[in-house]
Amino acid sequence: MSKKKLYAAALAAALCLTAAVPVAAMTQKEFIDLCRTGSASEVALALSDAKLSAVSHVGGVTPLMAAASARGEAASVEKLQELIKAGAKVNAADSLGRTPLMYAAQSTDNPEIVHALLAAGAALQLLLSQALETTHSVIVITCFL
Numbered sequence: 001m002s003k004k005k006l007y008a009a010a011l012a013a014a015l016c017l018t019a020a021v022p023v024a025a026m027t028q029k030e031f032i033d034l035c036r037t038g039s040a041s042e043v044a045l046a047l048s049d050a051k052l053s054a055v056s057h058v059g060g061v062t063p064l065m066a067a068a069s070a071r072g073e074a075a076s077v078e079k080l081q082e083l084i085k086a087g088a089k090v091n092a093a094d095s096l097g098r099t100p101l102m103y104a105a106q107s108t109d110n111p112e113i114v115h116a117l118l119a120a121g122a123a124l125q126l127l128l129s130q131a132l133e134t135t136h137s138v139i140v141i142t143c144f145l
Contacts, residue, residue: 025051029058036066040078047086054086060094068104068113075110080117090122099123
């Protein structure tokens, strides 16, 4: 075998091995960021990694909270449904008592996100109980309903 063919075969083998082994596993923080900015199919694919969780939080923020605060094309009901199907809790609260519904009220530009959370059992009364602190959220939710 010529040196050229041997080099080409070695390069092809190296590329196959590299493609088969992920360069670095995604951390839970990276997954939460993906839930905010990625698509539903990207989130579903990431959830196939047993090390990532739809329930675990980083700094108090869960994947569902991140997904609920998405804007633009990243604001996807399908993404929320993937996370809920994987066990995300719609009424989980961060250290300040904010739920995914509150994150949606403060950040998303897609009213369907609010509707999807309410349909999944998000407690509107939790949001209303903090009305004195977050009047903006109540106004936004009222407009979405």
